[in-house]
Amino acid sequence: MTAVDDLRRGLAEATGTDAADWYPVLKARYAMLEVFTALAERRGRSAVVTQALTCATAVDPIVEAGLRPVYADIDPGTYAIRPGAVAWEDGPSAAVIQHTFGVIDESSSAEIADAARRVGALVVEDSAHCAGRMARGTDGAPVADVSFHSFGIEKQLPTKFGGAVWLSPDLPGRELRSALADSLSSLPQPGARLAFAIKTYRLQRGVLNRLPRQISRPLERVLTAAGLFEPAVARAEVEGRLTRGALAIPDHVAAEVADALGRLESIEAGRTAAVDAYLEALGDAIGAPEHLAGQPLVRFPMLVPAGLDPESVISQLQAQGVYAGRWYRPVLFPGTDTPESYAYTPGDPSLATTHDVVARLVNLPTTVSPERARQIAGLALKAVAAQRAAA
Ligand SMILES: Cc1ncc(COP(=O)(O)O)c(C=O)c1O
Numbered sequence: 001m002t003a004v005d006d007l008r009r010g011l012a013e014a015t016g017t018d019a020a021d022w023y024p025v026l027k028a029r030y031a032m033l034e035v036f037t038a039l040a041e042r043r044g045r046s047a048v049v050t051q052a053l054t055c056a057t058a059v060d061p062i063v064e065a066g067l068r069p070v071y072a073d074i075d076p077g078t079y080a081i082r083p084g085a086v087a088w089e090d091g092p093s094a095a096v097i098q099h100t101f102g103v104i105d106e107s108s109s110a111e112i113a114d115a116a117r118r119v120g121a122l123v124v125e126d127s128a129h130c131a132g133r134m135a136r137g138t139d140g141a142p143v144a145d146v147s148f149h150s151f152g153i154e155k156q157l158p159t160k161f162g163g164a165v166w167l168s169p170d171l172p173g174r175e176l177r178s179a180l181a182d183s184l185s186s187l188p189q190p191g192a193r194l195a196f197a198i199k200t201y202r203l204q205r206g207v208l209n210r211l212p213r214q215i216s217r218p219l220e221r222v223l224t225a226a227g228l229f230e231p232a233v234a235r236a237e238v239e240g241r242l243t244r245g246a247l248a249i250p251d252h253v254a255a256e257v258a259d260a261l262g263r264l265e266s267i268e269a270g271r272t273a274a275v276d277a278y279l280e281a282l283g284d285a286i287g288a289p290e291h292l293a294g295q296p297l298v299r300f301p302m303l304v305p306a307g308l309d310p311e312s313v314i315s316q317l318q319a320q321g322v323y324a325g326r327w328y329r330p331v332l333f334p335g336t337d338t339p340e341s342y343a344y345t346p347g348d349p350s351l352a353t354t355h356d357v358v359a360r361l362v363n364l365p366t367t368v369s370p371e372r373a374r375q376i377a378g379l380a381l382k383a384v385a386a387q388r389a390a391a
Pocket residue numbers: 026027028029030054055057058098126128129149150151152153162163
């Protein structure tokens with residue numbers, strides 16, 4: 001059995017699906033590119049419903065394929081698009097249900113899937129943050145037609161590369177499904193430079209992290225321009241483009257992901273325990289929806305009270321050695337100088353909840369023990385209180 005077959009089997013075991021329906025790729029964005037390109041070939045420059053509270057690389061494949069992203073506002077309880085906020089009358093060819101931070105809300109996922117099917121739109125699930133988890137209907141079957149999973153940098157597994165897409169055996173349109181199965185099975189492998197960049201990523205990142213910023217920044221740029229270093233998000237990828245066509249997963253990456261998938265349960269249990277500790281320690285002091293409880297989130301989304309500055313909380317936490325982050329501030333993270341290339345209008349009044357969440361968001365790490373999560377929550381609350389006192 002090849003490493004790729006092993007990975008397909010691991011994904012099938014984690015999700016209770018069939019190994020034959022899984023297609024591993026180098027990065028999830030490449031599987032997305034294949035699916036959206038196939039849709040564009042069949043549906044022209046149609047709309048794809050998605051959310052702005054996301055990574056630019058989740059929207060690049062839509063734009064690169066020649067489709068039109070249309071942003072629906074999110075539900076503050078799920079961080080995913082609110083079923084009632086979608087303009088179905090635009091006749092979208094697809095709707096993306098993104099499990100932001102790994103929050104899966106099965107009831108709104110099923111509602112969006114039903115509404116999408118009624119208008120003939122493909123139901124696309126973005127499980128990039130929760131590899132191996134999918135939204136299920138009341139019958140236990142996955143609600144999506146296609147489901148994307150990422151094993152890339154800072155996702156659920158400690159791997160740095162790899163992605164996969166699951167094609168539902170019931171995917172509407174037999175011809176579309178077999179065309180996708182063909183294209184996803186015959187992707188080229190990375191060329192020599194990229195193969196080198198992948199193999200040496202950890203080493204290069206480690207060295208770059210240890211160098212002073214004034215040296216590491218330009219060095220990273222030079223290495224990236226020479227194709228010897230592979231950044232998590234490339235320059236072109238914040239301008240509505242991808243740097244290359246879709247690529248297959250190398251065997252050694254597939255083997256590493258398959259191995260890490262074997263530890264998925266314990267990784268998820270650790271993250272869930274941290275999430276529950278944050279919820280308990282932060283209580284009502286922050287606007288975290290209750291149903292985050294029991295979910296193995298890739299990061300814990302803490303919302304600072306309106307009017308306060310999350311950046312100051314992040315820098316205070318970082319100064320105390322806490323790996324706090326700012327995923328999805330600004331929108332289309334890490335942010336774009338060309339919002340028009342994403343058909344995104346800054347300040348769009350129809351995205352009020354998205355903008356409110358973005359203005360208050362602090363990510364807390366979930367790869368910590370419950371005890372450490374309680375400590376971090378205490379530090380975060382102190383930073384919020386200090387800001388309040390100074391206001
Ligand atoms: C929500 C979301 N979707 C898709 C992707 C793309 O995943 P990959 O890095 O495997 O291409 C990302 C990456 O950060 C993401 O955050």
